[in-house]
Amino acid sequence: xxxxxxxxxxxxxxxxxxxxxxxxxxxxxxxxxxxxxxxxxxxxxxxxxxxxxxxxxxxxxxxxxxxxxxxxxxxxxxxxxxxxxxxxxxxxxxxxxxxxxxxxxxxxxxxxxxxxxxxxxxxxxxxxxxxxxxxxxxxxxxxxxxxxxxxxxxxxxxxxxxxxxxxxxxxxxxxxxxxxxxxxxxxxxxxxxxxxxxxxxxxxxxxxxxxxxxxxxxxxxxxxxxxxxxxxxxxxxxxxxxxxxxxxxxxxxxxxxxxxxxxxxxxxxxxxxxxxxxxxxxxxxxxxxxxxxxxxxxxxxxxxxxxxxxxxxxxxxxxxxxxxxxxxxxxxxxxxxxxxxxxxxxxxxxxxxxxxxxxxxxxxxxxxxxxxxxxxxxxxxxxxxxxxxxxxxxxxxxxxxxxxxxxxxxxxxxxxxxxxxxxxxxxxxxxxxxxxxxxxxxxxxxxxxxxxx
Amino acid sequence: xxxxxxxxxxxxxxxxxxxxxxxxxxxxxxxxxxxxxxxxxxxxxxxxxxxxxxxxxxxxxxxxxxxxxxxxxxxxxxxxxxxxxxxxxxxxxxxxxxxxxxxxxxxxxxxxxxxxxxxxxxxxxxxxxxxxxxxxxxxxxxxxxxxxxxxxxxxxxxxxxxxxxxxxxxxxxxxxxxxxxxxxxxxxxxxxxxxxxxxxxxxxxxxxxxxxxxxxxxxxxxxxxxxxxxxxxxxxxxxxxxxxx
Numbered sequence: 077x078x079x080x081x082x083x084x085x086x087x088x089x090x091x092x093x094x095x096x097x098x099x100x101x102x103x104x105x106x107x108x109x110x111x112x113x114x115x116x117x118x119x120x121x122x123x124x125x126x127x128x129x130x131x132x133x134x135x136x137x138x139x140x141x142x143x144x145x146x147x148x149x150x151x152x153x154x155x156x157x158x159x160x161x162x163x164x165x166x167x168x169x170x171x172x173x174x175x176x177x178x179x180x181x182x183x184x185x186x187x188x189x190x191x192x193x194x195x196x197x198x199x200x201x202x203x204x205x206x207x208x209x210x211x212x213x214x215x216x217x218x219x220x221x222x223x224x225x226x227x228x229x230x231x232x233x234x235x236x237x238x239x240x241x242x243x244x245x246x247x248x249x250x251x252x253x254x255x256x257x258x259x260x261x262x263x264x265x266x267x268x269x270x271x272x273x274x275x276x277x278x279x280x281x282x283x284x285x286x287x288x289x290x291x292x293x294x295x296x297x298x299x300x301x302x303x304x305x306x307x308x309x310x311x312x313x314x315x316x317x318x319x320x321x322x323x324x325x326x327x328x329x330x331x332x333x334x335x336x337x338x339x340x341x342x343x344x345x346x347x348x349x350x351x352x353x354x355x356x357x358x359x360x361x362x363x364x365x366x367x368x369x370x371x372x373x374x375x376x377x378x379x380x381x382x383x384x385x386x387x388x389x390x391x392x393x394x395x396x397x398x399x400x401x402x403x404x405x406x407x408x409x410x411x412x413x414x415x416x417x418x419x420x421x422x423x424x425x426x427x428x429x430x431x432x433x434x435x436x437x438x439x440x441x442x443x444x445x446x447x448x449x450x451x452x453x454x455x456x457x458x459x460x461x462x463x464x465x466x467x468x469x470x471x472x473x474x475x476x477x478x479x480x481x482x483x484x485x486x487x488x489x490x491x492x493x494x495x496x497x498x499x500x501x502x503x504x505x506x507x508x509x510x511x512x513x514x515x516x517x518x519x520x521x522x523x524x525x526x527x528x529x
Numbered sequence: 530x531x532x533x534x535x536x537x538x539x540x541x542x543x544x545x546x547x548x549x550x551x552x553x554x555x556x557x558x559x560x561x562x563x564x565x566x567x568x569x570x571x572x573x574x575x576x577x578x579x580x581x582x583x584x585x586x587x588x589x590x591x592x593x594x595x596x597x598x599x600x601x602x603x604x605x606x607x608x609x610x611x612x613x614x615x616x617x618x619x620x621x622x623x624x625x626x627x628x629x630x631x632x633x634x635x636x637x638x639x640x641x642x643x644x645x646x647x648x649x650x651x652x653x654x655x656x657x658x659x660x661x662x663x664x665x666x667x668x669x670x671x672x673x674x675x676x677x678x679x680x681x682x683x684x685x686x687x688x689x690x691x692x693x694x695x696x697x698x699x700x701x702x703x704x705x706x707x708x709x710x711x712x713x714x715x716x717x718x719x720x721x722x723x724x725x726x727x728x729x730x731x732x733x734x735x736x737x738x739x740x741x742x743x744x745x746x747x748x749x750x751x752x753x754x755x756x757x758x759x760x761x762x763x764x765x766x767x768x769x770x771x772x773x774x
Contacts, residue, residue, distance in 0.1 A: 106640040114643060126559070126643040183644045184557035184628045192624060197613065204713050212714050226710040233706035234606065235613040237713045238540070242547035249652035254560070257645040261554075 091191045095158065101151070102160050102181065105136065112136055117164060117178055122253045127164060127178040134174050149174060157278050159188045162264030170267065170275070180257075186265040188279065194269040197232060200225040202266055204240035217272050319364060323357055332486040346486060349373045356483040363471050366463040370395075378479065382470050390427035391458050391466070394420045398455035402448055413446040421454075431457050531590055532600075535607050538586065539614070542579040546614050546621075548657030549576055551650070553625045557632040558644040566634065567667040568654035569625060570675050575658055576618055577682065583611050584693065591697055602704075608697065609704045612690075619686050626679050634672045 105112045113136075117127040130152070137148035152172040155161045156179070163169065164178040172179075203222045207214055214222060226233060247258055271277050322328055335341045346355055354374050362369040362378075369375040376392070383389040397420070401412045420429045421439065431439070435453050442450040470476055549572045555565060590596070590604050632641060655663050 102642065103640045106642055108638065112643075117645070124645045125647060126645040181642045181644050183554055183646070184632065184642060185554040185624065191627075192620065195620075197617070207711070208713050212711065223710060230706050231609055231701050231704040232613045233710075234708050235543075235610045237708045238543050238610070239547055239614075239617070240713055242544050243550065246544075246548045246551045246653050246656060249656055250650070251648045254646045254648045258554075261644070 091189060095188060095190065098155060098158060098160055099187065101137075101155065104140070105181075110140075115178075117180075119256070122256065124253050124257060127180050129176050129178060130173045131175055133161070133172065133179065145174075157268075157276070159186070159264060159268035159278075162260065162267075164260065167260070167263055168267060168272065168275075180260070182264060183261055186261055188268060190279070193279075194266075196225060196229055197236065199266065199270055200229060200233075200236045201240050201243065202262060204236055205244055208240060208244060215272075221270065323361060331488050333489045338489065340489060342486070342489075346484065354479070354483055356480065356485050359476075359480050359483045362476075366459075366467045369467070378475070379466075379470060382473060382475050383466060385475075386466065386469075388466060390420065390429050391462050393427060394429045395455055395458050395462070398451045398458075401451055402455075406448075409448060410446045413443055413450060416451060417443055429454075429458060430461075531586075532603060532607075535583070535586055535590070535604075538579065538583050539607060539610055542576065542583055542611070542614050545572060545576045545579060545657050546618050548572060548653050549618065550621050551653050552657075553621045553628070555646060555650055556625055556628045558642050558646055560644075560646040560648060560650060562649075563634060563667065563669075563671060564663075564665050565650055566629070566671050566675055567665055568650060568657075568663065570667075570671070570678070571663075572654060572657045573622065573679070573682065577686070580611075580615060580618070580686075580689070584689065587611055588693075588697055591699065605699045606704050606707070608699050609701045612693065612701065615686070615690060615693075619683070619690065622679065622683050622686065626676060626683065629672060629676050629679070635670060 112128050113132055114126050114128060117124045133152050133155075134145060134148045137143065137151055138145055141148070141151075143151075149172060152161075156163065156172045157170050159170075160182055161172075161179045162182055163171075163173075164180055166177075199221070203214065203218060203225065206218070207222070229236070247255055250258070267275075268278060325334065330343055332342050332346075333340050335343050345351070347358060349372075351374065358372065358374070362372065362375045369379060376396070380389060380392050383392050394416070397412070397416050401409060401416065404412060417440075419425055419427050421431075421436070421443075422428075431454050435457050439451060439454045549569070552565065552569050552572060556569070587604065587608055591601075591608065596604070632639075651663050655661065
C-alpha cells in the first residue's frame with residue numbers, strides 16, 4: 077500500500093488554524109445578501125457564472141472587515157496563494173490584481189488542507205489525465221514529474237492509468253460549462269500543491285513535529301476512526317500513571333515523612349541501596365518491569381539468590397559482568413573481556429551461559445578486538461532469556477512473596493503539636509534565611525535611628 | 530476464468546471510485562443538493578458491495594497455493610490495483626464526511642461556495658450505478674442520517690483494510706506495472722480533446738509554444754473556409770436557377 081494520508085509519525089494532522097480562518101472568510105463571502113457580487117464569465121460560446129473581479133474582492137474585504145485597502149489586498153493575496161480563489165485569466169500567476177481580472181472560488185474538496193495533503197498517486201492521476209487531454213503535450217516540469225512518479229510509484233501505475241481514463245469518462249457526463257470549471261479547479265489545485273519550479277511553495281513543511289494536541293482522540297475504543305498511534309501513547313501513559321500512582325511521593329505522600337519538609341532523613345535511609353530490609357513499595361516496584369528489578373541493587377541481590385536456587389545464576393552474573401565492561405574503565409576493558417570469556421563463554425567454562433550459536437560465533441569473533449560493546453548481543457540475549465523465563469517465575473515464587481509480606485511499611489511520623497516550634501535542624505540553615513535575618517537587623521537599626529531623631 | 534472475472538470486477542470498482550470522487554468534489558459547492566447527497570450514498574453503497582466482492586474473490590485466489598508463479602504475479606498486480614482503489618475510496622469517504630458536516634443542507638441560509646458549477650450530477654451517478662435514470666426517494670433530513678451511516682461505514686472500511694493488510698502477504702513494491710509511461714495516450718479515441726473551451730483555458734499557459742494558437746487559428750480557418758464554400762454553393766445554385774428560369 078502506498079503511504080498516503082498518514083504521515084510518518086502516524087498521527088492525523090489537524091487543519092492549521094490559519095487555513096480555518098481563511099475558510100471562514102470564504103464562507104462569509106457566499107452570503108446571498110452581503111456576500112460578493114458575482115458576474116458571468118463569457119468564453120467563446122459558453123457562459124459560466126460565479127466570477128468576480130479583483131477590485132470587487134478588495135472592496136468587499138475593505139468594507140466587511142473595516143480595514144485599509146492595502147491590508148485587504150494583502151489578505152486577498154493570501155486567499156489566492158493558498159488556493160481558495162483562483163485567477164481565470166493567468167492561472168499560473170497566483171496573486172490578486174486589483175483590477176478587472178476575473179477570479180473564482182475553489183470547491184471545498186480542493187481547498188488547501190494540511191489534514192488531507194495532496195498525495196503522489198493523485199498527482200500522477202492528474203498528470204495522466206492531462207496527458208490524455210493534451211495528447212502528450214505536457215509542460216517540461218510536468219513531464220519531469222511524470223517520469224519521476226512513473227518510477228517512484230511504478231507498482232500502482234496500472235491503477236493510475238485506469239483511474240485517469242475513468243475520471244475523464246465520468247467528467248464527460250457533465251455539460252460543457254461544468255466540465256470547464258472542473259478543469260480550471262483541478263489545475264488551480266495542483267498549481268498550489270505542486271507549484272512549478274521557481275514559484276513559491278506555500279505549504280512548506282518544516283521538520284516534522286509530533287503534535288501532542290489531538291483533541292479528537294478518545295480513549296474509548298470503538299468506531300472512533302481517529303484512534304491511531306497518538307491514542308496508543310495516551311493509553312500507555314494513562315496506564316503508567318495509574319500504576320505509579322501509589323508510588324509517587326507528591327501524589328500519595330511518602331512515608332515516614334518527606335525529608336524536605338520534616339528534615340527527617342529516615343525515608344532516604346530506608347530506601348538506600350545498603351538497606352537490609354526493603355520497603356513494601358520498593359518490592360512492589362520490582363514487579364512492574366524487569367529493568368526496574370535490575371536497576372535496584374537490592375533487587376539484583378534478591379534475584380541472584382533466587383537464581384542460585386534455580387541453578388541459573390550464571391545468567392545474572394554474566395549480565396552484571398557485561399554491564400561492568402560497558403560502563404567501566406577503558407584501560408581495563410581487554411582484561412575484563414578476557415575474564416568474561418574464561419568464565420562464561422569458553423567451552424567447558426565454570427559458569428557457561430547458554431547463548432545461541434549465531435550470537436556465540438559473532439561474539440567470539442569480536443573478542444579478538446575487544447571494545448566496550450563487543451558483548452552487547454550476548455548480554456541482550458541473556459537479558460531477554462531472564463526476562464521471559466526466570467523473571468516471571470521469580471515474581472510468582474515463595475521468596476518474592478515472603479519478602480513482600482516481610483517488607484516494612486514505615487509509620488508516619490507524628491506531626492509536631494506546635495507547628496511553629498523550632499525543630500532541631502541537622503542541615504545548615506538556608507542562606508536565604510541568613511540574609512533575611514541580616515535585613516531585619518538592618519531595618520531595625522535604621523528605624524531605631526529614625527526614631528531617635 | 531478467475532482472472533477475467535477479477536478484471537471485470539476491478540474495472541467496475543474503478544469506475545465507481547472515479548464517479549464517487551467526482552461527486553465528492555461537487556460537495557459544498559453550488560451543485561450540491563439533496564440529490565447529490567443521495568447520489569453519494571448510493572454510490573458509496575455500491576462501491577462497498579463491489580469492494581467486498583473483490584476482496585473475497587482475490588483473497589480466495591491468493592490463498593490458493595497451487596497456482597503458477599505467473600498467475601500469482603498477475604493476482605498480486607490485481608491485488609495492488611484493488612488496494613489502491615480502496616485507499617482512494619477511503620480518503621474520499623472521510624473527506625465527504627468532513628465537507629458534509631461543514632456544509633449542512635437544512636439551515637436557514639445555505640452558504641454553499643459559488644464555484645461556477647450549476648449543472649446536476651445525475652449523469653455521473655447513473656454512470657456509477659449503471660442505470661439509465663436515477664430515482665430519488667430520500668427523505669428530508671438525509672444529510673444528518675447519512676453522515677451517521679457514513680461514520681460507521683468509514684470504520685468498516687478501515688477495519689477491512691487492516692484485515693487485508695494483516696491477512697494477505699503481498700509486497701506491493703514488488704509488483705511491476707504492465708503499462709509503461711505514456712500508455713494512456715493509446716486507445717483513447719473516445720477521450721479526445723475537442724472542446725473549444727479547453728483551448729481558451731490553455732491559451733495563456735501555452736503562449737510560449739506556438740502549437741495551440743496555430744491549431745486554433747487553423748481551426749478558425751477551416752471553419753471560415755467551410756462557410757465560404759457553402760455561401761459560394763448557394764450563390765451558384767441561385768445563379769443557375771435565375772439563369773434557367
